Amino acid sequence: MRFWDRKEKPYLLVVFLLPFVWMLGSLLSGQYFPDPGKLLMRLSGIWACVFMAAALSVSPLMKVKHLKVLARYRRFVGLSAFFYALVHLLIYLVLFAGLSWNWIRSDLVEKPYIYAGVLALVILFALAISSTKKMMKRLGRHWKRLHRLVYLAAIAIVAHLWWQVKSDTSLAVIFSVVFALLLGYRLLGGQKRSNAF
């Protein structure tokens, strides 16, 4: 069991940062030429969804006898989802829209899927800053209620995906199925009732 000792967390951090490092390296070496903004926006979004799905998978997996140990890393996985969502936003602002206020403002006017994404990011931000032990104590029973917003964030992400489908629906379908399974598991009482919505 030594391998799962908390001292391993820095190594875990490195693993979770691998997609980011890989994207950054590819960007700097010109792999995303000639339109890195468009490609990276998609990639970073995919990774945010992957970590989100991983975070939501922790509690169902904890039911498996030898995987209870995963509980220690749930916060870590959740923070990674927030990190990749934030990177996704920064890529939109800088690499895609070139910090052009004109571009961003007109996107904001009638692009509903941006708001769905922003909603998910705001929720993940709130969960990230309230994820410390200190905040857990301070919020007491409200902490759990607050952190159930993660389900709303998952729904917002699914809306964010479907709203922007051009013709290829594969990504939207994959993550809709994954999130529907993870949320459905909770709805169907896979956990104690008090732990569900």
Place this chain on the structure above:
Amino acid sequence: DAFHRIAETPFGKEETPTPYEVTTSYNNFYEFGYGKDDPAKRSATLETRPWSITVEGEAEVTGVFDLEDIIKEAALEERIYRLRCVEAWSMVIPWVGIPLADVLKKFKPTSKAKFVYFETLYDPKQMPEQRGGSINWPYREGLRIDEAMNPLALLSVGMYGSVLPNQNGAPVRLVVPWKYGFKSIKSIVKIRFVEKMPTSTWMDLAPNEYGFYANVNPQVDHPRWSQKEERRLPSGVIFPNVMETKMFNGYEDEVASLYAGMDLKRHF
């Protein structure tokens, strides 16, 4: 070969063409896959010789014509045009081709020919993604007859002084520079003169997002993103080259009269 006598034209002399590696590696040509690099990687299967085009409908001269015969007697021109994709990126490409009007007039369209309809090759053996079902193949496009006869509209058979690479729509494609890129249909096998407005592939897929006209227009946003600005490719390592999108992609002088009195917000 006609490529030895390409006439220069004043079109786009002030523009800097996008590097060849960019325009041949970043393409939307869904017949070969949805990724931007799929067409370059997967289009080697396309057989462009011999190539025949079927001409039918409201015209005096119809039938099956060999592409070689169509361009053999024509004078090829080089025209440097801006290409604005509906996805808000843009390029500058030195096309080689024949004014579309010159080609169409040879078929003597009748007074009933109000529109021209175009079709891309349908052959899943050559175009692997046509096996997929999300698009009703073959790809279809259309122009109003006066748009097709406008001197800017080009039937292109080459770029950068040579023949079209497969991923760019070989061996023959449309170039309609004042409209979003998807109007410039690739690998054309059918031209039909019709009386009623044809339905294009994108109108069929999402009628609320893609209209028949699809003129570049910064005043009419796509329902899901802005059309006021564009990224002129290639982007820098971090920062894209963002610029304002111009009405009719900057070809207002040449084409605005086609749409006099039309509500372009409704006819998008």
